[in-house]
Amino acid sequence: MSTTPLAAPRRATITDVAREAGTGKTSISRYLNGEMSVLSPELRSRIEAAIERLNYQPNQMARGLKRGRNRLIGMLLADLTNPYSVEVLQGVEAACHALGLMPLICHAANEVEMERRYLQLLTTYRVEGVIVNALGVREETLRPVGGGGIPAVLVDRSVDGLVADMVGLDNRAAAELGTRHLLDNGFDDIWFVVQPFEQVSSRQLREAAFREVISGVGGARGHTLVLNLAEPAAVERALAELDRAIDADGGPGDAVASVTGNATSSVTVRTGGKASRIALFAANAPVALCLALHLKARYGADWQARVALLSIDDPEWAELTGITAIRQPTYEIGYRAVEFLHERIEGVQATARDCLLPGELIVRASTLR
Amino acid sequence: MSTTPLAAPRRATITDVAREAGTGKTSISRYLNGEMSVLSPELRSRIEAAIERLNYQPNQMARGLKRGRNRLIGMLLADLTNPYSVEVLQGVEAACHALGLMPLICHAANEVEMERRYLQLLTTYRVEGVIVNALGVREETLRPVGGGGIPAVLVDRSVDGLVADMVGLDNRAAAELGTRHLLDNGFDDIWFVVQPFEQVSSRQLREAAFREVISGVGGARGHTLVLNLAEPAAVERALAELDRAIDADGGPGDAVASVTGNATSSVTVRTGGKASRIALFAANAPVALCLALHLKARYGADWQARVALLSIDDPEWAELTGITAIRQPTYEIGYRAVEFLHERIEGVQATARDCLLPGELIVRASTLR
């Protein structure tokens, strides 16, 4: 009774269990590691009982320290606010579960400094590998990772000068798919809207593919509009440019009764006349949302009659609002990333691999005229 | 030269640094812990140099094992797919950053089994505390947490039989606010739509408050519709019931040219006639989205003319679609949760506290007639 006051119910250790079971720590350890065949049934049940009685739970920190591996991997996300990230995460979690890994999820919230800090933290916690959906930063930040350091696989974007496996959307194909779809549906004036390229390879690839397709089609006009979502003033300016283009275009049908910009009272009658030739191609969901919000504010609830919107990423509101989208195989991206990482952790040496998964075009009313 | 082949660039340990700096481990340890005043400037710079040269990074696992605290806390989320979770997370991260804590984010993905597994995992990693946005499960699962076990604070929902701090929306007030708003705007037939109550206290509280307000107002009719989002068939049935009510209601204006249910060709002319008396009050964003998707599919793009929608939670698409919402102080909820937990970790003994934060009504076109 005088052993331990109820003050701090210190957690039982392997030693406690050994004593309680009247045996040595080794046997307990063996039990914990499933080496059942090496334990007499009798001892085994005594151990079981002791563990139960003491409500013992092995300390992973200590285990990790000893054996040099802790089954932890880091998952560094640039922006959880982007549905893309959450979806990828689901795949990551599933794969981790299947492979006996535990993902430490770190959210950089679009801040380079945060990214650096978390990477450092993951390193000090000796994670066995990291999956990183990097911000657009110099390879420098990722120095401790990849090549010389701990195994890493990149998601969605590659990083200049950083050799590592990478898995993501087949951006070329996706951008082509989207552009062709718009072209095929009679849109010959297409605005590709994208966040600042910075070092984000996926943005660059998407835009390049877009331009390439456009330039290969006579009579089609293509524009690239950079939308710096982090900079309200810049957004304002870019959208103004877009507005001018849309206004100049003259509108969708032959008869537009009225478009007041007041969402609650606009009355628009679409008569099925000649299609609008302008379409917006958003490079990802955040951009698409920004565009949609602006268009709705400017042209009213019926903004979709005025301009078509196609987005890479298929956020939950896409269906609701009827915009066309290219859905990324997010779950699989996450899953594959973990598989790659796992191989790497297990020592596979192959040269850096790229895994490009195809996107799926989901046609909705917005781009059908 | 024969010490370590380039094979496995083993990470430098404190011992390596000590040797490199020509001193003992203790001094390194002191340096790491910022006990600068106890080190001669000379030794100090030697240590600095050695650390730099070896690119040394202290092993947090070992530190944690030794000092008994690892600055880790668990953040268990029921469903990251719900924007609410992501927003709360932002607050959690900010607070952790400020308090020198590292959150381990665990995503139960609505699976009770996952929740149990993660809780167990967090325990074995000896996190100093956990913040849990629990699934609707029995206290049993959370046994290791709270009272006797590791400090815990609940977010959004309390758990029967589990005494712990809890922080979340003032559900009573929020539901009243929403209901009153609808009533004030002429809606006298209100459907409160909510996921199965199970053990989720917030759902119960919101619904109870709704009913209470309704029953206090003569002439107002209130219904509660349970929408089990995990069960497509059940959703189907519930929505059918709703449809009957809406159809019976007769529609919004005096003249409805045509409502075909085909989103791409519906032509509706709203003439500003008498308001529809039916309004839907969604208990949270996932429910609101489900409703909106259904209504759009059934009544066409102009579904909002037919029925009003108000939601607790203000998802990104709310503004776009113009539905009224009650925004939760998500960031603050997360922030406060960490603060509470931190106090607990530091040994504060006060009895379980409840922190109810107010929601903010954001009126949009949907509920204005």
Add this chain to the structure above:
DNA sequence: CTGTTAGCGCATTCAG
């Protein structure tokens, strides 16, 4: 089959 002995990397007395 089972127990003893050494550390894993680090923080902490406790003597210099």
Add this chain to the structure above:
DNA sequence: CTGAATGCGCTAACAG
């Protein structure tokens, strides 16, 4: 001011 010694909880050789 500084360093040697001790052990956190656990696993991994080695002996019984």
